[in-house]
Amino acid sequence: MSTAAELLRASSLPQLEARILLMHVLGWRRTELITRDREPLDADAVARFEALAARRLNGEPIVQLTGxxxxxxxxxxxxxxxxxxxxxxxxxxxxxxxxxxxxxxxxxxxxxxxxxxxxxxxxxxxxxxxxxxxxxxxxxxxxxxxxxxxxxxxxxxxxxxxxxxxxxxxxxxxxxxxxxxxxxxxxxxxxxxxxxxxxxxxxxxxxxxxxxxxxxxxxxxxxxxxxxxxxxxxxxxxxxxxxxxxxxxxxxxxxxxxxxxxxxxxxxxxxxxxxxxx
Missing domain, CATH: 3.40.50.150 (Vaccinia Virus protein VP39)
Known part of the structure; x- marks a missing residue:
């Protein structure tokens, strides 16, 4: 199972954008992204993050992805x-x-x-x-x-x-x-x-x-x-x-x-x- 740290390292997005999308998917605050970055993430959360990341790479605005x-x-x-x-x-x-x-x-x-x-x-x-x-x-x-x-x-x-x-x-x-x-x-x-x-x-x-x-x-x-x-x-x-x-x-x-x-x-x-x- 992937961790937050692993997902961020593997992402093709700029790190700030990747962090914003991952926090949105997980419902975490910035501090949690730091303190819980090695926790295993469930497959559904990983899939949702990857889907949003793909849409962002296609040009969709971050704001529309997070709502x-x-x-x-x-x-x-x-x-x-x-x-x-x-x-x-x-x-x-x-x-x-x-x-x-x-x-x-x-x-x-x-x-x-x-x-x-x-x-x-x-x-x-x-x-x-x-x-x-x-x-x-x-x-x-x-x-x-x-x-x-x-x-x-x-x-x-x-x-x-x-x-x-x-x-x-x-x-x-x-x-x-x-x-x-x-x-x-x-x-x-x-x-x-x-x-x-x-x-x-x-x-x-x-x-x-x-x-x-x-x-x-x-x-x-x-x-x-x-x-x-x-x-x-x-x-x-x-x-x-x-x-x-x-x-x-x-x-x-x-x-x-x-x-x-x-x-x-x-x-x-x-x-x-x-x-x-x-």
Whole structure:
């Protein structure tokens, strides 16, 4: 029978990835992988590890193999139906929280929620806020609902945090007005070679690209956003590393003021937004 140490030595994966997969299969913590590395493993565990390792060698993302991703200090379920939450998107959450600071019971709209990472993180950080999470994919909304149920108090889900299946704002109650709208829309241009590389090959294409120039979803949200914003409400959008100028121009033309971009930890202008005065 193989031991953990033997499996790791024999694996063709980078050792960090092999350890992550083996801990996932065994349900062990990192310390156990060290202290119990010479224990014989049952054949089923070995077979499951080898199957996952083969899938990883074929390119499947570690996150989809383990089904978990840490974001904003919370552990989110991830499936192939949703975009994998990225660390840079935490900037959008921080910016949204800044926009509603000092506003008790603030109303927040997350367009294209996916895993629910943005909406759930905001709801977790601001228990008094009322958050709506929108996605056109029923499969994505199922994942988002599960994450909300796992990570928030039960009385928040369906009350202070609600879910709407809609193509952007189409099915939202027009009487709803929000203090802040946030979105991480598909912003990769259709011909971008990155779509055929790395983890992106295994993520839902519709969450990555608009099948156009990468700005069509942003245009739609900027155009529709003011109809759902409370007076002096804010709209913030994540975008590509080279799209900040275009995003600011769209916001300014639509009548937003205090238009600016925020830089992530790498110094990249990662999200842009502004305030709309009715």
């Amino acid at each position: 978990k991703r840490e974001f904003f200090g919370l552990d989110f379920d991830v499936t192939p139906d949703v975009l994998i939450p990225r660390p840079e998107t935490e900037l959008l959450v921080e910016t949204a929280l800044g926009a509603i600071a000092g506003t008790p019971g603030a109303r927040v709209l997350d367009l294209g929620t996916g895993t629910g990472a943005i909406a759930v993180s905001i709801a977790h950080a601001r228990p008094d806020a009322r958050v709506w999470a929108v996605d056109r994919s029923p499969c994505a909304l199922e994942v988002a609902r599960r994450n909300a149920a796992n990570l928030l108090d039960a009385n928040r889900v369906g009350g202070a945090l609600g879910f709407v299946e809609s193509d952007w704002t189409a099915k939202l109650d027009p009487s709803l007005l929000f203090e802040v709208i946030v979105s991480n829309p598909p912003y990769i241009a259709s011909g971008d070679p990155h779509l055929e590389q790395g983890d992106l090959r295994f993520e839902p294409r519709g969450a990555l690209t608009d099948e156009a120039d990468g700005l069509s979803a942003i245009r739609t949200i900027v155009e529709k956003g003011p109809f759902l914003l409370a007076n002096n409400g804010a709209l913030w959008l994540e975008h590509g590393y080279d799209q900040a100028d275009a995003a600011r121009r769209l916001l300014q033309v639509r009548g937003f003021t205090d238009v600016r971009s925020m830089r992530d930890l790498a110094g990249i202008e990662r999200c842009s937004g502004g305030v709309f005065t009715a």
